[in-house]
Amino acid sequence: MAKSQLGPGGALREFFTGAGLLGRGLGLVLRNPRLLGLGLLPALLAGLLYAAALVTLAVFVDDLAGAVTWFADDWSSPWRGVVRFVAGAALLGLGGLLGVLTFTAVTLLIGDPFYEKISGVVESRYGGVPDEAEVPLLRSLGRSLRDSLRLIGLSILFAIPLFLAGFLPVVGQTVVPVVGAAIGGWLLAVELTGVPFQRRDKRLRDRRQALAGRRPLALGFGVAVFLCFLIPLGAVLLMPAAVAGAALLSRKVLGLPAEIVTTSPL
Numbered sequence: 001m002a003k004s005q006l007g008p009g010g011a012l013r014e015f016f017t018g019a020g021l022l023g024r025g026l027g028l029v030l031r032n033p034r035l036l037g038l039g040l041l042p043a044l045l046a047g048l049l050y051a052a053a054l055v056t057l058a059v060f061v062d063d064l065a066g067a068v069t070w071f072a073d074d075w076s077s078p079w080r081g082v083v084r085f086v087a088g089a090a091l092l093g094l095g096g097l098l099g100v101l102t103f104t105a106v107t108l109l110i111g112d113p114f115y116e117k118i119s120g121v122v123e124s125r126y127g128g129v130p131d132e133a134e135v136p137l138l139r140s141l142g143r144s145l146r147d148s149l150r151l152i153g154l155s156i157l158f159a160i161p162l163f164l165a166g167f168l169p170v171v172g173q174t175v176v177p178v179v180g181a182a183i184g185g186w187l188l189a190v191e192l193t194g195v196p197f198q199r200r201d202k203r204l205r206d207r208r209q210a211l212a213g214r215r216p217l218a219l220g221f222g223v224a225v226f227l228c229f230l231i232p233l234g235a236v237l238l239m240p241a242a243v244a245g246a247a248l249l250s251r252k253v254l255g256l257p258a259e260i261v262t263t264s265p266l
Contacts, residue, residue: 018220025245039240042111185222
């Protein structure tokens, strides 16, 4: 799909339209408690795993801070303590950032059948999938695993330099958060649209190309999800809504109806 040529006003409208897709997804799942429950199960499991990992990091953060600041072993107090306190805080912050950026990929991998169901029900309500392909389960799971690992690798690749840049005066408190939200939002949009694109037997490169054709729309949706996922428990509670919204985003970027809802129940 060719990239759309939009002026600043049109791009801004597209951005907010994309952000609104998360709200529309939330409305869809709230009207169907069964879908909400299906989406919460894998998100809750992933949340518990991540919480355990962060607690473990917090328990051993002093030892880790000492290991990464080995050069300060012979320093006198209070400088050694200050350096190690900053290092410990940095390790906890980095762990939290990586958690936000990788949570979606891991959750989608754990709950692939659940999110496939949610996405399929949403698409049926908006006219179905005329180009649906029968993808064998093992091949679908294999692709999901490969795509998730690649996206997790990209998340880590971006997270570390962004986190370090956050310590720069002024720039770290102004430019870096905006850039981080944009990158995190784009990665989340790519991750969350995996299920509807898999249904059409489209690969990761097809997903990126289609989303790039409506980049402001995709960024609006992804940034909204990213910011909501920063809220404590936001990633767990809003995961079903994000999956439903991603189904609508996929329909939009693929040129399919995403506005007229059928009267059939969810």
